[in-house]
Amino acid sequence: xxxxxxxxxxxxxxxxxxxxxxxxxxxxxxxxxxxxxxxxxxxxxxxxxxxxxxxxxxxxxxxxxxxxxxxxxxxxxxxxxxxxxxxxxxxxxxxxxxxxxxxxxxxxxxxxxxxxxxxxxxxxxxxxxxxxxxxxxxxxxxxxxxxxxxxxxxx
Numbered sequence: 001x002x003x004x005x006x007x008x009x010x011x012x013x014x015x016x017x018x019x020x021x022x023x024x025x026x027x028x029x030x031x032x033x034x035x036x037x038x039x040x041x042x043x044x045x046x047x048x049x050x051x052x053x054x055x056x057x058x059x060x061x062x063x064x065x066x067x068x069x070x071x072x073x074x075x076x077x078x079x080x081x082x083x084x085x086x087x088x089x090x091x092x093x094x095x096x097x098x099x100x101x102x103x104x105x106x107x108x109x110x111x112x113x114x115x116x117x118x119x120x121x122x123x124x125x126x127x128x129x130x131x132x133x134x135x136x137x138x139x140x141x142x143x144x145x146x147x148x149x150x151x152x153x154x155x
Contacts, residue, residue, distance in 0.1 A: 020110040026152040028103045030134060033141075033151060037131075039097030040084070048080045078126050085122040090115045098151065108148045120147045 028036075059065070088095040093112055094104040105113050105121070113121070124130055124143035133141040144150055 019108040023106060023108060023110050023150055023152055026155050027140070028101070028151045028153055032101045032103055032153070033134065035101050036095065036097035036103060036151070039100050040095050043096045044080060044084045048084075052076075081125060082119075082122050085125070086115070086118055089113065089118040089121070102154050103151050104154055105149055106152055108150060113147075113149050117147050117149055121149060 085095065089105050090113075092099075092104075093106065098104055105118070107113050107117065121143045124146055127142070130142050133143075133145075140150060
């Protein structure tokens, strides 16, 4: 039961009214969040890039059109992001970047996020200015705040 005088029971606190104080104490700093993005971007880019090159090679060998695979397409990027985050965060609660930095995604109450939570997080990530939300909100970005999820250090 949350007491009225407990600081984490403030609507201005990162976890709002129903957050677990242990989650608040373990929230990952922005430096780890940046490391997660950089590592995941490299793995995601390499992984999906390799798959697209392999598919393009196979299509080209068969006389097929490869333009849709070899040109930049924001819809491909959105689909790749959705698949990448849905698979890792739904199955494990982490992405490879989070695994390397020792962090994971949890709900504000400390429970594992549902597939719906991860889907909403991922769709919000696709908002072009979502990354800027980390500059103007403490301590989490929109894809955390709007889904009642947080990235925490394992512990």
